[in-house]
Amino acid sequence: DVKVxxxxxxxxxxxxxxxxxxxVQDMDHENMFWYRQDPGLGLRLxxxxxxxxxxxxxxxxEGYSVSREKKERFSLILESASTNQTSMYLCASRGTGGxxxxxxxxxxxxxxx
Amino acid sequence: RKEVEQDPGPFNVPEGATVAFNCxxxxSASQSFFWYRQDCRKEPKxxxxxxSSGNEDGRFTAQLNRASQYISLLIRDSKLSDSATYLCVVxxxxxxxxxxxxxxTKLQVIP
Numbered sequence: 001d002v003k004v005x006x007x008x009x010x011x012x013x014x015x016x017x018x019x020x021x022x023x024v025q026d027m028d029h030e031n032m033f034w035y036r037q038d039p040g041l042g043l044r045l046x047x048x049x050x051x052x053x054x055x056x057x058x059x060x061x062e063g064y065s066v067s068r069e070k071k072e073r074f075s076l077i078l079e080s081a082s083t084n085q086t087s088m089y090l091c092a093s094r095g096t097g098g099x100x101x102x103x104x105x106x107x108x109x110x111x112x113x
Numbered sequence: 114r115k116e117v118e119q120d121p122g123p124f125n126v127p128e129g130a131t132v133a134f135n136c137x138x139x140x141s142a143s144q145s146f147f148w149y150r151q152d153c154r155k156e157p158k159x160x161x162x163x164x165s166s167g168n169e170d171g172r173f174t175a176q177l178n179r180a181s182q183y184i185s186l187l188i189r190d191s192k193l194s195d196s197a198t199y200l201c202v203v204x205x206x207x208x209x210x211x212x213x214x215x216x217x218t219k220l221q222v223i224p
Contacts (some may be wrong), residue, residue: 035214040121042200042216043157090156100145100204102212104156 004105012111019078023058023091031094036087081112123166130191134218136201137183139221146184150197191222
């Protein structure tokens with residue numbers, strides 16, 4: 001079974017803090033993704049990575065950066081957290097070819113106060 | 114126009130009913146289509162892929178209409194456990210295979 005884990009289920013941070021969200025997958029997948037999910041807006045892609053040290057902007061990259069130093073790990077960084085970044089953050093991974101199924105982690109609910 | 118559109122619902126149906134959801138997509142170059150299920154406060158999980166010829170998995174049937182650019186999900190004999198949000202997912206071809214999620218349709222099956 002594919003397993004995608006995220007470092008925290010719940011996180012509360014203050015405005016201006018630097019926030020790190022970690023994601024690890026155990027299936028040797030090349031592709032990894034960070035989404036945020038908000039009511040009425042669905043899942044929106046922040047960044048994705050198709051290989052180690054490679055990254056591409058998604059639909060809403062502003063205010064975020066990412067790091068992929070190892071194949072199994074993809075980190076999302078909020079350089080200076082703001083209240084409008086309060087959201088559910090979901091990491092996903094996917095192999096190449098096949099069904100293109102994405103496997104999601106359990107999510108991190110981030111609250112910025 | 115949104116890339117992928119779904120009626121957010123909620124759809125409230127009695128147990129045993131048949132319910133259908135549609136999802137429209139705007140990019141005619143879209144190549145792969147999926148339905149994901151997301152339970153409350155959980156992550157999305159793949160329910161089924163959608164093939165051009167249509168496909169069935171038990172009580173669930175998915176269909177694709179490329180001419181009208183929509184996919185559908187039919188659930189027969191609804192169970193309480195089917196209560197969830199159903200996400201339509203559309204993938205563009207090419208090197209990256211851009212994936213777009215709909216906002217989801219909420220289904221509540223009532224006893």
